[in-house]
Amino acid sequence: MANENWPLWEVFIRSRQGLNHKHVGSLRAADQEMAIENARDVYTRRSEGVSIWVVLSANVHASNPSDKGPMFDPAEDKVYRHPTFYDIPDEIGHM
Amino acid sequence: MTKAEEEFQAKIDRDIKIEPKDWMPDAYRKTLVRQISQHAHSEIVGMLPEGNWITRAPSLRRKVALLAKVQDEAGHGLYLYSAVETLGTDREQTIDDMHSGKAKYSSIFNYPTLSWADMGAVGWLVDGAAIVNQVALQRTSYGPYSRAMVKICKEESFHQRQGYELLIHMCNGTKEQKEMAQDALNRFWWPSLMMFGPSDTDSPNTAQSMAWRVKRYTNDDLRQQFVDITVPQAEFLGLTIPDPDLKMNEETGHYEFGEINWEEFFNVVNGNGPCNRERIAARSNAKKNGSWVIDAANAYAEKQRMKKKVA
Amino acid sequence: MTEQDALFDYCLRIGDSSLIIGHRLSEWCGHGPILEEDIAIINVSLDLVGQARSVLDYAGKIEGKGRSEDDLAYLRDVAFYRNHLICEQPNGDYGRTIVRQFLFDSFHYLFLNELVNSKDDFFSGYAEKSLKEVIYHMQHSTKWMLRMGDGTEESHRRVQEPLNDLWRFTGEFFAVNEVDKILISNGIAVDLNKIKPKWKQYVREIIEDATLTLPTNDWEQLGGKEGRHTEHLGFILAEMQFLPRAYPDATW
Numbered sequence: 001m002a003n004e005n006w007p008l009w010e011v012f013i014r015s016r017q018g019l020n021h022k023h024v025g026s027l028r029a030a031d032q033e034m035a036i037e038n039a040r041d042v043y044t045r046r047s048e049g050v051s052i053w054v055v056l057s058a059n060v061h062a063s064n065p066s067d068k069g070p071m072f073d074p075a076e077d078k079v080y081r082h083p084t085f086y087d088i089p090d091e092i093g094h095m
Numbered sequence: 096m097t098k099a100e101e102e103f104q105a106k107i108d109r110d111i112k113i114e115p116k117d118w119m120p121d122a123y124r125k126t127l128v129r130q131i132s133q134h135a136h137s138e139i140v141g142m143l144p145e146g147n148w149i150t151r152a153p154s155l156r157r158k159v160a161l162l163a164k165v166q167d168e169a170g171h172g173l174y175l176y177s178a179v180e181t182l183g184t185d186r187e188q189t190i191d192d193m194h195s196g197k198a199k200y201s202s203i204f205n206y207p208t209l210s211w212a213d214m215g216a217v218g219w220l221v222d223g224a225a226i227v228n229q230v231a232l233q234r235t236s237y238g239p240y241s242r243a244m245v246k247i248c249k250e251e252s253f254h255q256r257q258g259y260e261l262l263i264h265m266c267n268g269t270k271e272q273k274e275m276a277q278d279a280l281n282r283f284w285w286p287s288l289m290m291f292g293p294s295d296t297d298s299p300n301t302a303q304s305m306a307w308r309v310k311r312y313t314n315d316d317l318r319q320q321f322v323d324i325t326v327p328q329a330e331f332l333g334l335t336i337p338d339p340d341l342k343m344n345e346e347t348g349h350y351e352f353g354e355i356n357w358e359e360f361f362n363v364v365n366g367n368g369p370c371n372r373e374r375i376a377a378r379s380n381a382k383k384n385g386s387w388v389i390d391a392a393n394a395y396a397e398k399q400r401m402k403k404k405v406a
Numbered sequence: 407m408t409e410q411d412a413l414f415d416y417c418l419r420i421g422d423s424s425l426i427i428g429h430r431l432s433e434w435c436g437h438g439p440i441l442e443e444d445i446a447i448i449n450v451s452l453d454l455v456g457q458a459r460s461v462l463d464y465a466g467k468i469e470g471k472g473r474s475e476d477d478l479a480y481l482r483d484v485a486f487y488r489n490h491l492i493c494e495q496p497n498g499d500y501g502r503t504i505v506r507q508f509l510f511d512s513f514h515y516l517f518l519n520e521l522v523n524s525k526d527d528f529f530s531g532y533a534e535k536s537l538k539e540v541i542y543h544m545q546h547s548t549k550w551m552l553r554m555g556d557g558t559e560e561s562h563r564r565v566q567e568p569l570n571d572l573w574r575f576t577g578e579f580f581a582v583n584e585v586d587k588i589l590i591s592n593g594i595a596v597d598l599n600k601i602k603p604k605w606k607q608y609v610r611e612i613i614e615d616a617t618l619t620l621p622t623n624d625w626e627q628l629g630g631k632e633g634r635h636t637e638h639l640g641f642i643l644a645e646m647q648f649l650p651r652a653y654p655d656a657t658w
Contacts, residue, residue, distance in 0.1 A: 004389075025174055038442040041445045146437075155459045155479055156459075159452055162452055166445055166449070268658075
């Protein structure tokens with residue numbers, strides 16, 4: 001027969017209500033239902049999760065590390081985006 | 096060294112993790128694929144000697160504990176294969192390489208498990224040795240490998256406790272049980288020391304792996320650490336470590352131990368262990384006998400996609 | 407037969423079935439068709455052996471002779487086991503395992519779904535807890551029936567054959583004996599006649615969806631509930647009970 005591998009899926013788990021889903025790894029599965037079930041069996045054997053996302057690895061588009069400079073450095077000197085950039089008199093208290 | 100290589104090494108030296116899409120020297124990538132897949136194969140082949148006793152576990156509590164432990168090893172294999180896949184290597188390819196003998200796995204799993212006490216010895220010594228190695232690897236330079244190690248270490252500690260607790264019970268049991276425990280230690284002690292690999296003077300990859308921080312300690316350092324931790328644990332059990340040369344060196348604070356039989360080690364690595372053929376046969380049969388299952392799921396998924404398209 | 411005897415026997419039927427089929431599944435550990443599935447099937451095995459432990463523990467209390475879950479699991483011979491015959495049938499290839507599991511899981515689910523209403527507090531609590539696990543088992547084996555039945559020609563054949571073979575054991579799910587009669591009358595046991603049509607309907611639907619053919623042989627092979635087993639159980643017990651039998655003075 002075909003002898004084709006099952007596609008690779010990336011797995012994201014929400015460890016408890018109120019937190020973001022976090023990437024935990026990958027696995028192989030023939031379809032999305034199987035991917036979710038396999039993720040449950042592989043990545044939540046010790047109650048690590050309350051919700052699972054699976055995404056075909058082929059559908060993940062990533063930024064290129066060689067563009068890291070232009071992508072992320074320009075944000076570094078935009079100090080005016082941070083609250084500490086602005087002086088507020090002490091007597092106003094917490095703002 | 097090219098500029099890229101220099102930048103790469105500078106990152107390593109500052110303990111900045113390397114991530115999948117980052118530039119890396121080919122040799123680094125190859126080393127990682129070799130080491131991580133070897134590690135993954137060891138988890139998977141490691142299921143077999145313990146799996147050997149699942150159907151004979153002497154109580155239901157022991158049965159579920161062992162089953163859960165062996166299942167964890169499948170999980171750990173999977174975490175590691177998933178790290179391998181981030182390097183652009185297909186896991187099934189590396190698995191085929193193991194089945195053909197091209198890729199290796201830890202030689203300890205080529206020894207047979209002959210009594211129930213072996214389940215204790217494997218948990219205590221083999222997992223103990225693995226933990227020493229894996230704790231060090233949590234700080235390895237490749238991000239996905241390091242993260243897999245963190246996850247594995249967290250889960251692994253129950254394995255060793257499971258084994259040691261089992262042995263405590265047997266050592267406090269009948270005379271026959273204690274004899275079984277001693278026999279298991281006799282058979283697994285030296286192969287456990289061999290798990291750390293050849294001596295540093297004989298380990299061609301160590302220097303480069305250390306420079307790349309793929310490895311954080313040398314084989315001999317880790318082996319020493321393991322002996323120092325394990326000897327008092329054997330004493331607590333009232334068991335004798337089968338090494339007449341073993342003694343505490345008061346000056347260094349470390350145990351000195353006898354010469355490892357490296358001839359046996361290299362023979363077992365290269366296929367002459369008691370169970371090499373059986374282990375490989377079991378794993379490649381599992382894959383061969385499972386291939387129609389993989390095909391069925393693919394064919395069904397394809398049919399479902401077509402149906403959705405039509406609808 | 408007293409009510410206590412009946413209750414003890416009923417516990418064994420439930421506990422032994424989970425233990426023996428869970429044991430069979432555990433034989434797959436390390437040999438599954440692919441890693442992900444190896445892990446999945448061992449989860450099912452762990453659930454079932456866990457369920458068996460709690461029912462056998464309860465059985466020992468009902469009996470009142472001080473036997474533990476392990477005494478019951480490890481020191482009873484074939485004639486004293488009460489599991490359904492289907493549970494002890496060999497794994498065969500993964501298709502055969504899935505068919506056996508599908509037939510059992512679908513019954514198991516419907517059975518527990520009624521057992522939650524039992525007047526026996528242990529059973530109702532046990533059923534409620536186990537149901538969560540068994541719903542998942544049923545989804546898992548059902549999906550595999552569909553994938554294999556409607557997958558490739560080879561996979562279709564590899565589930566149709568064991569389906570024809572194992573069908574004769576499914577009548578036993580609904581066979582009523584004196585134990586059932588005593589316990590149904592006081593609201594403890596499940597009325598098996600009530601779940602039979604639901605099971606038939608579910609299984610027929612899935613078999614059809616999976617493009618498989620419903621077996622026509624309606625012969626019902628009975629016996630497990632009375633301790634008359636197939637030849638396979640003896641070998642399972644010989645292996646499983648080896649250590650406690652060989653070292654009767656030892657604890658583990």
